[in-house]
Amino acid sequence: MTIDMSQFFQVFFDETEELLAEMEKLLLAVDVSAPDNEDLNAIFRAAHSIKGGASTFGLNDLTDVTHVLENLLDRIRKGEMALTGEHVDAFLVAKDILKMQLDGHRLHTPVDQEAVADARMMLQSLSQDAVSIAPPPPPEVIHYSQEDAEAKFANVKRCFRIELPQVGERDAKALAAELGLLGRLSIAVLADKRQVFTLATDETADDIIAICSFILDPDDLKVTEEALSASAATKPSAQTEEDLGYGFFEPIEDLRAFIAQDAPSAPEATKQTASPVEAAPEVTAAEKKNLGRRESDRAPASSQESSSIRVGIEKVDQLINLVGELVITQAMIEQRTDSLDPMQHERLLNSVSQLTRNTRDLQEAVMSIRMMPMDYVFSRFPRMVRDLASKLGKKVEFVTHGAATELDKGLIERIVDPLTHLVRNSIDHGIETPSVRTAAGKGETGRLSLSAGHQGGNIVIEVSDDGGGLNRERILAKAKQNGLPINDNMTDADVWQLIFAPGFSTAETVTDVSGRGVGMDVVKRNITAMGGVVDIRSGKGFGTTISISLPLTLAILDGMSIKVGEEVYILPLGYVIESLQPDPIDVKEISGQGRVVKVRGEYLPLIPLYQMFDIVPTFTNPSEGIVVILESDGRKAALFVDDLVGQQQVVVKNLESNYRKVAGISGATILGDGGVSLIIDVAALLRSSRQLSDESIFSS
C-alpha cells in the first residue's frame, strides 16, 4: 500500500499556522517574572506538535528549528531554567522563522537560510547558557529517520535507477524526501549536473513515477530497474523492533493471547487455535478489503470531526448572490400581490407575507456566513506594537475591545492596511517616550487601544492613544506650506481633516516606522472606498482617537429611491441627512457657479440631478420638487430631484463587472417591479461639486 503523504500537507500547514499564531499569542501574554505553568506547557505543546508533524511529513528544516526550540522550552517548563525576556524574544524570532519556512513549503516563497541558521544558533546558545549539566541532545530526528529507512527497507526486493532531468535544488530535495519514504535512497550526480537516484524498494516503477509526477513531468524521467546491489541484498534482516521505532512490553504472542482472553472485544479469537475453517479468514480478508475501500471513500468527509467546515469564498459569494436574486423575486411577488383584494386572496397574501419573513431571515443568515470577527485583524497587532515600541524606546500597553464584533470578510481584509498605518502612527507620533511622558505628569507607559463595536447599521473601529495629541499650530503651518486652503478660524475638526491631504506629514524626522510619504490620505482613500468615514478626535496632551465607521456589508444597502422624470435612482441612506421643499427665496443664483440653497442658515450647492444625467424632469424649479441634503467627508450638498419614492433595502449589483464603470454611478439594483435602478455615487457627486468654494457662496 502506498500512501501519498502530500494529501495531508494542507491540514498540516493549516494546523501549523494556527499553532504558530497560538504560540505567538501566548508568548506575548506571558509574564516573564512569573510565567504561568499552563501557558509554558501550551507553548511547549505547540512547538512539540509542529515538530511531530514536520518530521512525519519530512519537512526537516522545520523539524530542526522546532527541535532546538522544543528543547529549550522543555527545560524552562520543567523549571531547569528561568524564563527571561531574552528567551521570549528568541522564541518570537523562532516563530517568525518557522512561519517563513512554512510559507516556503506551502507558497514556495524564498526562505532566508542565514536567518534560519542565526535563529538556531541563538536558541542553542540560550540553552547552553543555562546552568545545566545535561548536554544538548543530538538532532535525533533526522538521524533517526535515516537509520529507520535502513532498517525498514532492509529486505526490499528491487532496485531502480531514476534519472532526473535538470531540476532545481528544492525539487530534487523534495523528490528525495518523497522517495526516501519508499525505500533506501542514494544519490549520485552526473557530469551534466543531473541527479541520479538509486532506490531500493518493494514498490513498482509505476509507483515511483506516480510519486515523482507530483514534482516533475514524468516524461522527463527515466526509470530503469537494476539488479539489487550487493550491499542492499546483504543487509542484515534480523532487525529488532527497537530499531524499527516501535515495540511491545511483552512478546507479541503473549499480547495477542492476552487480548484474546477477552472474547467480546475480539470476535476472531478462534483464530488463535488451529483453525478448522480455513476459508473463514479469507472471507474476512475480502470483507476487510471491501470495507477498507468503503471506509476510505468516506474518510475525507468524516475524518475532520470538527465543528466548522472550510468552504471556498466563491461558493459563499454565489450563495449570497442567489439569495440576492431570491430577495428581488420575493419583492416582485410582494408588489404584484399588493393590488389583490385582501378578502378574496387572504390565504395567498398570508403565504406571501410568510415568504417575505423567511426570505429576510434567509438573507440575514447567509450574509452572516461572510462575517468574521474583528479578532482576525486585531490579533496581528500585539506583536507589531511590541516590536515597534521596543524599536522606538517607548513603553506601550496595548488593549483591544470588541474583538468578537463581526464584519464582512471583504471589508475585514481591506481594513488591515489602514489600521496598521494608524497603529504605527499612534506609536510613532502619538505616544511619547517615557521621559517626555514623565515630564508631562503621565505614567511612563502609554496606552494604545483598538476597539470595535456596532453603532446603528455601522461598525465603528477606533484607534486610540493617550499620547501628545495633534498639534493644531503645526498642522496649520504645514498646511499653509503645502498651499492648502486654511484660515485661523477653522474648527479643530476641520484642522484635523487637513492631515488627510496627500503628502501631509508633520513628523519632524522620517523614521523607518512612519513618515515615508504613504500617509493618511491613503488611509482615508481606502476607507472611503469601503463606504466608510474617518473621524478624528484629539486633545492636546491627552491623546488622539481615530474612529472609522464602516457599513456592515457591501452587498446590501439601505437606500432611498428618488424619481427624476421617469427614472428611479437609489441614494445610499447613509449619506442622506434630510429632504425638504425649499422656499423660493432660499434658492439663489451665483453668476457662473450655478445655484445654492439656504438650509438652516447654511448655503449649500444645489445639484440638479436632471442636468447631471441629462433627463427631462417633471420640475425645473427646486421649490416645486424636492431637495435631498447629502453629506460626505464633511461636505454637504443639496440634490434636486422630482420626488421621493421610498426607502428600501437593495441588493447591490456591480455595474463595473457587468457593464463598465460609469461616472457618478456606484452600482445598480433590481427593483421590486423588475426594473433596474442605478445607485448614485454620492461621494463622487459631492467631490465634483467642490468647485463651489466657500468664498463664492459667502460673497453672494
Add this chain to the structure above:
Amino acid sequence: MAKSILAVDDSGSLRQMVVFSLRAAGYQVTEAVDGQDGLDKAKTQTFDLVLTDQNMPRMDGLTLIRSLRAIPSYQRVPILMLTTESSDDMKAKGRAAGANGWLVKPFDPQRLTEVVKKVLG
C-alpha cells in the same frame, strides 16, 4: 466486523494520517483530540485497540491509559503509545501506566498499519 480503533492525538494532521492509513487497511477508526476526549469516547463503546499520544492538553496519554485500565472492559484492550520520546524512562512510565507497546513518532503510515496488524491481526 471491522475492528475498531480509538486514535487519540491533539495534532489534527497526525490524526488524519492515522485515520486514513488505518481505514485504508480496513479498520474502523474513531478520533479523539485529547486524553479527556479519548476517555469520553472510550466510555461510549469498547474499542479493540487504543492508540494515544503522550503530550496533550487537558489530559495526557499516561493519565488516559491509567484511566482506561481502571475501566473493567478496557483491562484487556491493547493500548499503544505514540510518542516522540523513546527514552527508557518514558517506556517504563508507559508500561507502568498499563500500555502494551509504543510507536515512536514520526512514523510512516505503512509502519503504523504493520504494527496494528501485528496486534489485531
